[in-house]
Amino acid sequence: MVPFRQFVLKVHSRCDLACDHCYVYEHADQSWRRRPKVMARETIAWSALRIAEHVKTHALDQVTVVLHGGEPLLAGHDRLQAVAEAIAAALTGTCRLDLRVHTNGLLLDDDFLDLFEEKGVKVGVSLDGDRAAHDRHRRYADGRGSHDRVLGKLALLRGRPHLYAGLLCTVDVANDPIAVYEALVEQAPPRVDFLLKHATWDEPPESGAGDWLIAVFDRWVADGRPMAVRMFDSIESTSRGGPSMTEALGLEPSDLVVVETDGAYEQVDSLKAAYDGAPETGLDVFGHTLDEVARHPGIAARQRGIDGLAEACVRCPVVDSCGGGLYPHRYKEGGFANPSVYCADLLKLITHVRGRLRRTHELTSGQLGELAAGHGSAEAVAALAAGQVSLRRLALTKAAGPGPAWRLLTAIDDEHPAALAAVLDHPYVRAWAVRRLAGTAGPAHLGNVAAAAAVRAGVTAEVEVEVLAGVAYLPGLGALTGMSGAMVRIDRGGAWAEGATWEPLRRLTAMGIDVALEDLDPYRDCHQWTPASRLDGERAAAWQERFAAAVQVIARDHPAYLPAIRAGLTTLTPLDQAAGTTSSAAGHAFGAIATTLPPDSETLALLLMHEFQHVKLGGVLDLFDLFDERDARLFYAPWRDDPRPLEGLLQGAYAHLAVTDFWRRRDPLAFARWRADTAMAIETLLGAGSLTSLGAAFVAGMRAAVLPWLDEPVPVEAERGAQAERAAHRARFG
Structure with missing residues (x-):
């Protein structure tokens, strides 16, 4: 049984719009007519009790609760x-709560936003694009459009960006896809969900x-992915063997349940489009636990993964991304054992996105120039990541x-290449391989890599693995603890061993970024600091909170850095707090950043920006020769008390493009100090005589990014303070 982690509470069953494409009112199921308009307080109490009961039973560390309708703001x-x-x-005290409301936005005002601010509720708003697209369907009962009013409410919401969850847009092929896309981008959403009607x-x-979404995808990529798009991000993630981010795609079992205004449990409410009564379970919060709901045949049917799909879907080359499509869209003549009615569209879209991913193996000169300037587009970083898979x-x-x-890995690569690619996405696989080649690590960890690939491929196997201190770690997935032997069985998408306990790798999410919180991999110690041991639930929750807040800081103050981080950051490794506030990137672990948990989100934002500069440059240096490695000279580095080799100076200067930009918005003294020191280091690099022609062009791009900063005015006292600090540092250096 898969526990529920997403709970949709229908707090109000009516709506102030009469959208003609609404599945609640305009499709086969008409159960809304016999339900109370608003969820009673007793129903609220029982719903909260049942969710808490479920959380404790399954020791869940996080759940999402969505307040829905109808129109939830009508509840008052x-x-x-x-x-x-x-x-x-x-x-309280049991797990982290992600509380959201999905609304048409028409009633949103400062009173509601004050409430959501106080209670930590994030707000998602339905917007179908420009006026023509939105008002095609989202109209009042008298035929008036709602577009202008929604835009006014979104202006209020943008004033509190930490509450802004994103936009939901229903796809209508009658609308101009680019006009819709541009209208959504104008609202600066952190995320967009495109929903098939x-x-x-x-x-x-x-x-x-399919063609409509391809047009949007290509424009989104060309624009540098200005916001997360759940559908596109999910296709790219599943194509690499990673998780889906939406129930509409992928093979992950459904973990969502709905509570109606009368307390009835229902399956995913989009089933209302299939037939009258389709979502019903016959169970309610007053007399039944959520475990009982999870055992309902309809729920179980959506948790069978590939075993629950039609034969045509099982044979499909994109099934790992499509997953058969949204369950209600499979309905035909009384059953769901069919491909999605959008099958042809999904095949075309996924094939197109995957083709775009394959083309990103080549880094163009334009993308290299983008990286030299300090930020780098999502496409450029995706190209670096693709190169890392090959390495x-x-x-x-x-x-x-x-x-x-090795034989198991070879077989998986032949039959399930995406599964192996997903394991190779984990940065510390290469860290182990490099140590193995250097003679400082044993060969047995190859079995752990094979076991992880077998789990992702869904094959049955028995593998001998490396066990360290009773722990067998499967890269990118988790660990079996309490191991008494070295044999692991892979079956039905899981790993098992006699007497062992499975501990999954936790993940951190924020604004379309999904990274592993890596506190298990034995080869994560490739950073210069000691990694933290396994985090307890409270500490892991603190990381999630701080990470989400740090990403918000970057999105708010340094948005140009966010697309690259979203495209390339895969792993965050906690360091032992004894190291103080520090961070690191490792040359053989592209995509990983190691850091202590700093005291505030702004410091974490700085550390992420700083270290991801090292990650990007490390990826560039893996693909291109930027300098003559025979040059053994040491150079003065303004941010270090020891001289650095040429590569170290290049790494430091590149990292300080982000450091300088960070302080540029906050501290005139720090900005004055680092802009001059970074410019000086760049001139040292250009004058060293050891850069290749490509390296000289790259560093010249860095110089072009810094030069405008040197002309920005700063207070006289800040400039004097920076000069004093610079002189003192140079004196210490000698």
Whole structure:
């Protein structure tokens, strides 16, 4: 049984719009007519109790609760406050709560935003694009459009960006895709969810959704991915063997349940598009636990992964990304054992996105110039990441010896290449391979890599693995603890060993960024500082809170850095707090940053920006020769008390492009200090005579980024203070 982690509470069953594409009111299921308009306080209390009961039973570390409708704001300020307080009180001290509201936005005002501010509620708003697109369907009962009013409410929400969860846009092929995209971008959303109009084989949709979404995808990529797009991010993630971020795609089991205004449990409410009564379970919060709901046949059917798909889907080359599509869209003549009614559109879109991913293996001169300037586009960083997969594959091949583990990996690569690619995405696989080639690590860890690939591929196997201190770690997935032997069985998408306990690798998420919180991998010690041991639940929750806040700081104050981080940061490794506030990147672990948990989100934002500069430059140096490695001279580095080799000076100067930019918005003295010192280091590099022609062009790009900063005015006392600090540092250096 898969526990629920997402709970949709229908706090109000009516709406102030009459959208003609709404699955609640306009499709087959009409159960809203017999439900109370608003969720009663007793129902709220029982819902909170059942969620808390489920969390404790399954030791969940985080759940998401979405206040939904109808239109949830019709429930009113007091009722929404009661819901938020009941849920928060029930979960206090047990798990982290992600509380959200999905609204058409028409009633949003400062009173509601004050409430959401107080209760930590994030707000998602439905917007179908420009006026023509939005008002095509989202109209009042008298036919008036709602677009202008929604834009006014979004202006209020943008004034509190920490509450802004994103936009939901229903795809209509009658609308201009680029006009829709541009209208959404104008609202500066942190995320956009494109939703296919609900349809079934009995009532099929218009054709063309695939081409419509491809047009949006290509423009989104060309613009440097200005916001997260859940559908596109999920296709890219699953194509690399990673998780999906939406129930509409991927093979992960469903973990969502709905509570209606009368307390009835329902399956995903988009099932209302299939037939009358389709989402019903016959269970309710007053008499049934959520474990009982999880055992309902309808819920179980959506948790079978590939085993629950039609034969045509199982044979499909993109099934790992598509996952058969959204469950209601498979309905035909009384059953769901069919491909999605959007099958052709999903195949076309996923194939297009995957083709774009394959083309990113080549880094263009333009992308190299983007990276030289300090930021780098998402496409440029994706190209660096693609190059790393090749390097990790090569290192793994060299480090591997003959034997069962290598034969299993070879078979998986032939039959399930995406599964192996996903394991190779984990940065510390290469760290182990490099140590193995240097003779400082044993060969047995290859079995752990093979076991992780087998789990992702869903194959059955028995693998001998490396066990360290009773722990067998599977890269990118988690660890079996309490191991008494070295044999691990892979079956039905999981890893098992006699007497062992599975500990999954936790993840951190924020604004479309999804990274591993790596506190298990034994080869994460490739950073210069001691890694932290396994975090307890409270500490892991603190990391999630601080990480999300740090990403918000970057998005708010340094948005140009965010697309690259979103595209390339895969792993955050906690360091032992005894090191103080510090951070590190490792040359053989592209995509990973190691850091202590700093005291505030702004410091973490600085550390992430700083270290990801090292990650990007490390990826460039893996692909290109920027300097003559025979030059053994040491050079003065303004940020160090010891002289640095040429590569060290280049790394420091590149990292300080971000450091300078960070302080440029905060501290005139620090900005004055680092802009001059970074410029000086760049001139040292250009004058060293050891850069290749490509290296000289790259460093010249760095210089072009710094020069405008030198002309920016700063207070006289800040400039004097910077000069004094610079002189003192140079004196210490001698």
